[in-house]
Amino acid sequence: MGEAMLAVVDVDVAYGRTTVVHGIDLTVPADGVTSVLGHNGAGKTTLLAAAAGLLPAARGRILLDGEDVTRLPPNRRVARGLAYVPQGQQSFGQLTAGENLQVVADGRRDGRAATDEALDLFPALKDLLGRQAGLLSGGQRQQLAIARALITRPRLLVLDEPTEGIQPSVVTEIERTIVELTRRGGLAVLLAEQHVGFALDVADRYYVLASGRVASEGTGGTGAARDVRTAMAI
Structure with missing residues (x-):
């Protein structure tokens, strides 16, 4: 393992007073x-x-590549190399898949090359570029959302429930892409998942949350799935 791309240190987060x-x-x-x-x-x-x-963060610190970003707004974290793909296969539904990618690529010096690289990772999207994003399947929209994030050439890709509601064949494709991206180097991935098999297949390290606290953590390998399922039963 290399240096930490992201460190969350003794962090509390609240909604209102809770x-x-x-x-x-x-x-x-x-x-x-x-x-x-x-x-x-x-x-x-x-x-x-x-x-x-x-x-x-109500308490604690968040460090991105060693820099304290606890008080920085999202756009400044993006400028420092963070890309966030929220839950729910979000896209601009009235735009075509190609236009969804173009929105991010426009204004970037390497936008065309970055778009081509993202499409090489998700080749199924190449035949869908002219289709309205709102008419794509959930799995296709999720691939589009990840491809769009990759056009920014992030150093940290944050994925929230990337397999939620997606057909198994696309889950396999997303898993393959994540593994390939990190194997190339220069990219760290933080993902939230309920799908234990997928999460452990791609993970170098895992954390299990229960009631907002870390219930278990580890580095995978023998016994990891049992440990995770035990912790999730809390």
Whole structure:
């Protein structure tokens, strides 16, 4: 493992007066995948939103590539190499798939090349560029959302429930892409998942959240799935 691309240090996150994430410590290595597992309501999305700057940390620090970004807004975290793909296969539904990619590529010096590289990772999208994004399947929209994020050439890709509601063949494709991207180097991935098999297949490190706290953590390997399922039963 290399240096930490993201470090979450003793972080609390609250909605109003209600704290939903409590004292989280989490590290995302610069050259691998970190999975955050847990049931609905465990605090996964809240934690990822705080990492991306969409929710403030009520306590603690968030470091991006060694720099304290705890008080920085999302756009400044994006400028430092963070890309966030929220839950729900989000896209501009009235635009074509190609226009969805173009929105991000426009104004980037390497926009065309970055778009071509993203499409090489998701070749099924190449035949769908002229189709309205709102008419794509959930799996196709999720591939589009990840491709769009990759056009920014991030150093940290944050994915919230990337397999939710997606057919198994596309889950396999997304898994393959994540593994390939991190193997190339220069990209760290933090993902939140309920799909234990997928999360552990891609992860170099995992954390299990229960009631907004880390219930278990580890590095995969023998016994990881059993450990995760035990922790998620809390």
